[in-house]
Amino acid sequence: MTIEEARAELAPRGAIRVGINLGNAALARSNPDRGGLEGLSVDIANAVGEKLGVPVEFVTYASAGKVYEAADRDEWDMCFLAIEASRKEKLQFSRSYFTIEATCLVPAASPLVDAHAIDIPDVRIVAASGSAYELFLSGCLEHATVIRTANPGEAFTLFSTQELEALAGIRPTLEGIARANDAYRVLTGSFLVIDQGVAVRRGNVAAAEVIQDVLSERFGHDGDASTVGSSRSV
Template sequence: MRLATLLAAILLLSIGPAARAADPAVLKELAPTGKLRVGVAYGPVPTPVFVVKQADGTVRGVTYDLGVALARSLGVPVEVVAKPNTGDLTEACANGSIDIGFMPADEERRKRVDFSPPYFTIESTYLVTAASGIRTMTEVDRPDVTVVGITGTATVRAAGRSLKAAKIVTVPSVDEAMAMMKAGTVQAFALTHDSLPPLQKTLSGSRILEGAYLTVGVAIGVQKNKPAALAYVSNFVERAKRDGLLRRAFDAAGLQDLPIAPPAR
């Protein structure tokens, strides 16, 4: 934890002073209120998608660091808007109550939000309870199995498409889903693989299933019909890959073992 905190401090220092104001057309679309409203989803542990809330109410994580860096590149202040799930981010991005949001860019979301190239690729699988006896993906799809997922997420949508016999229920947050797993009211939790190892440690005998039923890129979303905003965040993501900003953000969050997405073609 101390190493992650130190890396985060170094990252924020490396972002440097605020840049000159961006092109007026970009600012009009990307920061229409004069500040960049950055939408992030929070969870119990930091991931390439989730930030964590700290005791003082602030957040830390990859998406927070990237949002701060993007605001500085624009030369505007940042306002962080934290939501319990990426479904809420989709809605906020689509209706314009936030300027950008970090979320998996599945086909359903692409109908409502435009996306930069991905900065990470997620794979979705299941955490299953010891009592369930489930050991493979196939065994999840039984009439006696109830799967919990997070409301409005790409992961739970994909689970719904792939499961025919199992029952699916949704809740707003990871904490609520884990409470159901611990209570034994559900047998499986549909979530991204990178998020599951820390959660597995809190549930004795649970296992993470091998394989993935969804593979999708995580990207920066902007409201539809904002071409200047989309071009700017797309260039920002690619630049963050090249200059090491993205790698430093992952490392500062304790995600040294996770690969960032390759440059877009």
């Protein structure tokens, strides 16, 4: 692997186009005061650009599902997504660089208590389509119903206006909602621990190696900013 090979794979147009999911504020978010983006994923992307000596251009999406769909339209050269087996048909992932718990937000008076015990008849759980937690719930729930929306923002709107039983999402986002509104609370526990990775198209071996080098330089030998493990129920 050479830097030149990685540059050819990641920046064939002269800049690295980076797909960013703004539905996961724990890793990337807009900063109006600075007129751009900030967060761990943004920092990693900039570090890759610096290592290759090329500029970085961010392409933003409202949800993880939209980032993944854009792979077929050649809208980005690298992206940040949860490491999911179904996505590996098209993408090559780095090791996990961060893990996030997935759980549920419920009305304060809800009888639901623990995220391990949500697969109950008549429980409707709204989730952003194509997200790691939606894919997991859709594949394992036998009694509860998953209602899908285009992005996390629409999921919360539907949950709050239609008085649904639960909103699935990542813990940092849901806890932020609960802190701002005492009409809601977050369930204890998590139904999934999600590994976040940096992805490139399959076959871009040099690009994948450079990205892993950047993660190792930033976070140590394993290249992880938090506890590592595959996406799993807990």
